[in-house]
Amino acid sequence: xxxxxxxxxxxxxxxxxxxxxxxxxxxxxxxxxxxxxxxxxxxxxxxxxxxxxxxxxxxxxxxxxxxxxxxxxxxxxxxxxxxxxxxxxxxxxxxxxxxxxxxxxxxxxxxxxxxxxxxxxxxxxxxxxxxxxxxxxxxxxxxxxxxxxxxxxxxxxxxxxxxxxxxxxxxxxxxxxxxxxxxxxxxxxxxxxxxxxxxxxxxxxxxxxxxxxxxxxxxxxxxxxxxxxxxxxxxxxxxxxxxxxxxxxxxxxxxxxxxxxxxxxxxxxxxxxx
Amino acid sequence: xxxxxxxxxxxxxxxxxxxxxxxxxxxxxxxxxxxxxxxxxxxxxxxxxxxxxxxxxxxxxxxxxxxxxxxxxxxxxxxxxxxxxxxxxxxxxxxxxxxxxxxxxxxxxxxxxxxxxxxxxxxxxxxxxxxxxxxxxxxxxxxxxxxxxxxxxxxxxxxxxxxxxxxxxxxxxxxxxxxxxxxxxxxxxxxxxxxxxxxxxxxxxxxxxxxxxxxxxxxxxxxxxxxxxxxxxxxxxxxxxxxxxxxxxxxxxxxxxxxxxxxxxxxxxxxxxxxxxxxxxxxxxxxxxxxxxxxxxxxxxxxxxxxxxxxxxxx
Numbered sequence: 001x002x003x004x005x006x007x008x009x010x011x012x013x014x015x016x017x018x019x020x021x022x023x024x025x026x027x028x029x030x031x032x033x034x035x036x037x038x039x040x041x042x043x044x045x046x047x048x049x050x051x052x053x054x055x056x057x058x059x060x061x062x063x064x065x066x067x068x069x070x071x072x073x074x075x076x077x078x079x080x081x082x083x084x085x086x087x088x089x090x091x092x093x094x095x096x097x098x099x100x101x102x103x104x105x106x107x108x109x110x111x112x113x114x115x116x117x118x119x120x121x122x123x124x125x126x127x128x129x130x131x132x133x134x135x136x137x138x139x140x141x142x143x144x145x146x147x148x149x150x151x152x153x154x155x156x157x158x159x160x161x162x163x164x165x166x167x168x169x170x171x172x173x174x175x176x177x178x179x180x181x182x183x184x185x186x187x188x189x190x191x192x193x194x195x196x197x198x199x200x201x202x203x204x205x206x207x208x209x210x211x212x213x214x215x216x217x218x219x220x221x222x223x224x225x226x227x228x229x230x231x232x233x234x235x236x237x238x239x240x241x242x243x244x245x246x247x248x249x250x251x252x253x254x255x256x257x258x259x260x261x262x263x264x265x266x267x268x269x270x271x272x273x274x
Numbered sequence: 275x276x277x278x279x280x281x282x283x284x285x286x287x288x289x290x291x292x293x294x295x296x297x298x299x300x301x302x303x304x305x306x307x308x309x310x311x312x313x314x315x316x317x318x319x320x321x322x323x324x325x326x327x328x329x330x331x332x333x334x335x336x337x338x339x340x341x342x343x344x345x346x347x348x349x350x351x352x353x354x355x356x357x358x359x360x361x362x363x364x365x366x367x368x369x370x371x372x373x374x375x376x377x378x379x380x381x382x383x384x385x386x387x388x389x390x391x392x393x394x395x396x397x398x399x400x401x402x403x404x405x406x407x408x409x410x411x412x413x414x415x416x417x418x419x420x421x422x423x424x425x426x427x428x429x430x431x432x433x434x435x436x437x438x439x440x441x442x443x444x445x446x447x448x449x450x451x452x453x454x455x456x457x458x459x460x461x462x463x464x465x466x467x468x469x470x471x472x473x474x475x476x477x478x479x480x481x482x483x484x485x486x487x488x489x490x491x492x493x494x495x496x497x498x499x500x501x502x503x504x505x506x507x508x509x510x511x512x513x514x515x516x517x518x519x520x521x522x523x524x525x526x527x528x529x530x531x532x533x534x535x536x537x538x539x540x541x542x543x544x545x546x547x548x549x550x551x552x553x554x555x556x557x558x559x560x561x562x563x564x565x566x567x568x569x570x571x572x573x574x575x576x577x578x579x580x581x582x583x584x585x586x587x588x589x
Contacts, residue, residue, distance in 0.1 A: 059345075106343070106372045114343050115372040118363060124333045125368055128340020128348075135301070135323065135346070155364070158333035166325070 004047065005214045011081070012042040012214070013270060016243045018077040018090060020266045023257035026093040029102070032240040032253040034074040036178040036211070037145060040236060043217045044143055045078040053083035056110045062140050063113050063129050067122020068147035068176060069103040070255070075112070076100055084111035120153025122146065123173060127163050130171040141225065145174045149181030151192040157202065163231040164203025172224040173204075173233045176211060178240035180251040199233040211236025244269045278417075279442035283381040285417035286438055287312020289424040290349055290379075294320045300428060303338050303350045305331050310440075311351035311381045331356050335364035335378075342374040347428060353387075354380035354396035354437055358403055369433045370408045376434075377427045383413070383437040384524035385552065385569055386474070386562040395557030401529025403435045404502045410455060411502040413437045413473040413523075413531075416445045419499055422453030430455060439524075441562050443474045446497075458505035464494030467580055467587070468512035468519050472498050472531045475522035475550075475571065482576035493580060504534050506542070513545045518583035520548045522576055527551040546586035548579040 015038050023029045041064075045051070049062040066075045073093065080087045085099070092098035099108040103117025114125045126144035133140045150156065163171055175195055183189050192198075196206035205227045209216040217236070224232035240254070241247030244266045247258075258266050293300050294316050301323045308314040308326060317324035327334035331352055338348040350357070357380040358365070369376045385395045404411050410432065414420040420438060427434040446461065461476060462483045469479035476497040483493040496512055498505060513519060519539065521532035532549030539545060552569050566572055 063343075114339065115367060118367040121332075121336045121364060121368050124336025124364070125340035125343065127333075128337040128342070128346075129344045130340070131325065131337070132301075132341045132344025132346045136344070155332040155336065158328075158330035159336065162327060162330070162333055162337065165328075 005218065008042055008047055008214050011046050012039050015042055015077045015081060017267060017270050017272045018081065019073045020244065020258055020263065020270065022073050022077060022090040022093050024263045025091045027257050028094050029073055029257050030070040030255050031257055032180065032247060032250065033068060033147060033176065033178065034071045035242045035244065035247065036238040036240045037068070037071045037176045038074045039212050039214060040145060040174050040176065040217055041074045041078045043214065043221060045082050047218065048221045049143065053111065056084060060138060060140060063142045065114055065122045065126045065129070065142065065144040066104050066116055067144050068119065068150050069116030069122070072102065072104050075104060076109070079109070079111040085109070119147070119150045120155040123156055123159035123163070126171055126173070127159055127168055130168045131166060133170060141170045141172065143172050143174065145176060148175055148177040148179065148192055148195065149186050149189070151175070151195065152190045160199060160202040160204065167229050168231050169228050171231045172221070173231065175233060175235045176238050177235055178238045180240045180249065180254065182251065182254045184251050196233070196235045203230055205230050205232045206235060207232065208235045208237070211238035212242055278445040280417035280445060281440060281442045282414055282417060282420040282438040283312050283440065285420040286379055286381070286424055287315040289421045291315040291319050293425065293428050294323065297347065297428065299345065300347045300349065301325065301341055303327055303334050303348055305329055305334050305352040305356065307352050313349070313351045331360040332364045335361040336368045338376045339368035339372070339374045342376050347375055347377070349377045349379055351379045351381060353394060354383040354399045355394055358396065358399040362402060365403070366406050370406045373408050373432050375431050377436065378434065379424070379436045379438065381438045382440045384439060384473070385557045385565045386439055386441050386524065387557070388440070388562040388565065389559050391559035392556035397526045397552045397557060398529070399437060400501055400523070400525050400531065401533060404529065404534065408433055409502060410434045410500065412500050414499050415473060415476040415497055416443055416447055418445055418447040418449065418451050419453055422451065423499065426453060426455050437473065439474055444477045446477055446480065453499070456500045456503045456505060458496050458498040458508040460494060460508070461497045462493070462495035464492040465516055466492045466518070467583055468494040468496055468516045469522055469576060470496045470498055470509060470512065470519055470531065470535055471522035472501060473524055475524055478571060478573050479522050479576055481573040482580065485573055485577050486580055491580065491584070498531060501531050501534055504538060506538055509535055509538060510543055513539050513543045518546045518587040520550060520576060520579045520583055522550045524571060525551050527553055546583040548583050550576055550579050
């Protein structure tokens, strides 16, 4: 297990480097929220989820919904490194004609399950997918990653109500609680705390972890699978921009890519020097 | 036209329940209006495949998209004003953008909702759904066509918006009617002008054509159930052969059938056009038949519109 965790930590570091390089190349996209989410995305794609990059439509697969669609770079680097498409494609992010759209598009990109980007909609789609899998008696589980700012959208709570009402236990939501949104601190823009208590009141089984602690992420994902009769939410406390010191905890890096000057410093922070 | 009267929502409910038995992948969702939208008939037969989502239309739309992503064929129903107004952006992002195989069947379209008034009368839904790429928009005229359209939507992959009504309407099609997505049909021959009508207005146009016939005016009636994609051939033929068009819909004159026809003919073959519909205003309480008169949707209003386009045509 120790080795697994060390390998996943290495993979997460590799994917952080890929995110920084991808966003530097595109000069457009969301850096902070991709870096805060990547440890969870790594745990899902390189450990927890059963999926087959050779056969993206495998009916028995687990499914991932990036409800906070602006963290598309985190999803794309995971998909590329898992083998869904060539890593070189990442350098075409957000370009005209690229299959890597600014926000996830299931029509364009192998491995992307649904279209997200307009916040608050992913959990509803995850519910529907989980209900569909249940109707077919398939073993697949559905994972939905939301932002904490995203919880301000009312539809999230409609979906939270429905997931509990229909006892959707093949669903696990993860909240990337990095405490920041475009206009500043979530607590100041529109407070969403206490997140875990809110989900609990809606009938969910809440877990709260450090979203950058790989062993905690794996333990929470394991635990979630044992919960029957209700959905589970993992509230992951994270740091926006995690891994690149001068990006960390800055709302101003929400939708800003690394500049030419920042790239070598960012790579240095990630232990990767050109 | 037969004297047989049936509400399109009733035809929908019965057909959906039949389809449920034919295809195990069909599921249905409703937002606390299943008794009114008639998805209750499906729910009764296939409770495990019916999801009442409560009064939460945005989540219902997204859930349907998710079910479609898992290989299901979801039929989603509520009143038109809520399906479209409350969940338009979910329809756009979660359903239309990914071309999800979701069938949005909205009932209680238009002003014939009646007594509930302007809050519940959807007069702009066709316009705002039609503007979304990938959507197919269908407004059946009667029970026969509704049954056929629902079956066609189930068999055809992709997102559909089908607009139905609350009240009983006359049956204008025989059992031999063959519905085709994207095809209009000539329901009365004529050469002086053409009524291009949709939904329950096709029956009104047929009556209007009969009134004009007594005056020696020959009015063609073209029924357009698929408003998007529009059957351009049948409309272009009508414009070229009759030289004047009156559109008729139980919807705002902005952006619906009249808008679609005017856009198309304006670019291809301009002829005098009059759009009969709700003239940029909200609905109001009243009995359905009173409102048809109040909003100018009766055969006599169509006759008046016909005279206007004929005058402009120079006849």
